[in-house]
Amino acid sequence: MKKLIVLPSFFLGLLLIFVLSAAFKYKTERKAAETKENSSLFFSKVIKKAKELSYFPYVSLSAVPAVLSNLSYDQWFGISFKDQRGIFPGKSRFVIKPFPLGYLFCQPVFIHLITLRGEEKNYVFEPSLFDYNNLNVENLPKNLGFAGFRVFFDTFEKERLVELFSIVGASYFRSLGLGQAWGLSARALAVNTTGSSKEEFPYYREFWIEEPKEDDQTLSFYALLDGESLTGAFHFIFSPGKTSKVEIENYIFLRKTVEKLGIAPLTSMFLQGENSPVLYNPLHPEEHDSDGLSIQLDTGEWIWGPLQNPPYFSSLEFPIQGKLLGFGLMQRDRNFDHYKSLLLHYESRPSAWIVPGQGWEGGHIELVELPTTTETKDNIVAYYVSDTPALSQKQFHYAYTIFWGREETPSSEIGRVVSTRCAQLDRTIKEYIVDFSIPGFSEGVSPQPILLVGQGAKLLELRVEKNAYVSGFRLTFRIQRQEAGSIPLKAYLEAKDFPLTETWNYIDFP
Known part of the structure; x- marks a missing residue:
């Protein structure tokens, strides 16, 4: 006769917990797999649509009513979306509100919703969706379209929604981390930003x-891109937080050959800084969204290019030696006293750091700087250019992630530049002071300066001294100009033939 085994209630409880945990894990993993599969299937549809669109000639958009295109910025910004729940009625930590057409944003965008059941629904524009703040905009047609949308997130900290992402105007979008102020932007592609083509x-x-x-912590959406020379399908996954993250995958289809195709472009503003010979606004010594371009290579080299407001158009290429691990436009200076603006909060603007995924082999990073006399115009662009020509009918596939926050670059033991200053001593002689902060700064370190002065100038003086105020060293040098053009400068500190700092990369303008 078989004996009946009776398990104590304690073990029965453990068994029940194990079974329930396994079931929950299986359900969660299955749900995540189904969500990923559904996303892949839908993205495939957008990719197919972009590819088919590239076979046809480009057709420009119809003009929006003049009553919208003639709006001022304040009038357009004063238009509000009525439904505080956004475009989705369900409960979520995300609230999405569309932007109305108007002002400079007059390219109609059509929005579709993918419900939790996987159904696709058109979200049709109607004038009644918006409060036009007493503007005379009667008789606007239905299905006119939108300008883009903005994303609010409930942080559960202050029991209020915070706007952390927006996408409006051509292919521009921007994000920021919690507690930051709006600053630089990104866009889908940069097409012929430099070169002979328009x-x-x-x-x-x-x-x-x-x-x-x-309970979602991420927001997923897709976009169809169109332009004179190309089309594209984009998948975005937005993750808000102290450092917000935007994961991007795209497929690009060329209608015709593009002279220069810039991938993952970042757009920023630099009016004046500590290295500026002219101050357009003396009340605010520094005014910029970003103060430098940072590049990380798998060779161990870090490059820092301080931004400038140049006297004329400037384009500088940074060849990728090895593999590109990351690049971005950074706002390193977080000292309010350097900006002194209670309204604009430059010290709280985000940096944007890009980590490449698929498709980033070879090529170079390009930095474009344009002259400006006002802080209202973006004059800085940085992007990646592949060695592969962007020929007609060719297809590209890229994946990358953009991190938006105060300090988003990977930690490094190598020293970095904390300030760049220069002074014109006479008509041909200029002095530079570059401060390097070094982690684990030691009084016993005696660095060797490495300085490269490009053709058109000669080095007059060079010295290195300890700078305890930045836990590092100060590099001071003087050059004498012999030609009138732009002169490239590079510098770093080393000890025992090993780099102690990132490479300072700069252009001296006449």
Whole structure:
């Protein structure tokens, strides 16, 4: 006769917990797999649509009513979306509100919603969706379209929604981390920003936004890009936080050959800084969204290019030796006293750091700087250019992630530049002071300066001294100009033939 084994209640409880945990894990993993599969299937549809669109000639958009295109910025910004729940009625930590057409944003974008059941629905524009703040905009047609959308996130900290992402105007979008102020932007592509061909600005024609669940920490959406020379399909995954993250995958289809195709472009503003010979606004010694371009290579080299407001158009290429690990436009200076603006909060503006994924082999990073006399115009662009020519009918596939926050670059033991200053001593002689902060700064370190002065100038004086105020060293040198053009400068500190700091990369303008 078989004996009946009776398990104590304690072990039965453990067994029940194990079974329930395994079931929950299986359900969660299955749900995540289904979500990923559905996203892949839908992205495939957008890719197919972009590819088919590239076979046809480009057709420009119809003009929006003049009553909208003639709006001022304040009038346009004063228009508000009525439904505080946004475009999705369900409970979620995300609230998405569309932007109305008007002002400079007059390229209609059509929005589609992907419900939790996987159904696709058109979100049709109606004038009644917006409060036009007493503007005379009667008789606007239905299905006119939108200009883009903005994303609010409930942080659960202050029991209020915070706007952390927006996408509006051609293919521009921007994000920031919690507690920061709006600053630089990104866009889908940079087409012929430099070179002999006319620059183009592709734009998003359609968005498909996945309805977020109540406990979701990410927002997924898709975009169809169109332009004179190309089309594209984009998948965005936005993750808000102290450092917000935007994961991007795209497929690009060329209608015709593009002279220069810039991938993952970042757009910023630099009016004046500690290295500026002219101050356009003396009340605010520094005014910029970003103060430098940072590049990380797998060779161990870090490059820092301080931004400038140049006297004329400037384009500088940084060849990728080895593999590109990351690049970005950074706002390193976080000292309020350097800006002194209670309204604009430059010290709180985000940096944007890009980590490449698929498709980033060879090529170079290009930094474009334009002269400006006002802080209202973006004059800085940085992007990646592949060695592979962007020929007609060719297809490209890229993946990358943009981190938006105060300090988003990977930690490094190598020293970095904390300030760049210069002074014109006479008509031909200029003095530079570059401060390097070094982690684990030691009084016993005696660095050797490495300085390269390009053709057109000669070195007059060079010295290195300890700078305890930055836990590092100060490099001071003087050059004498012999020619009138732009002169490249490079410098870093080393000890025992090993680099102690990143490479300071600069252009001396006449």
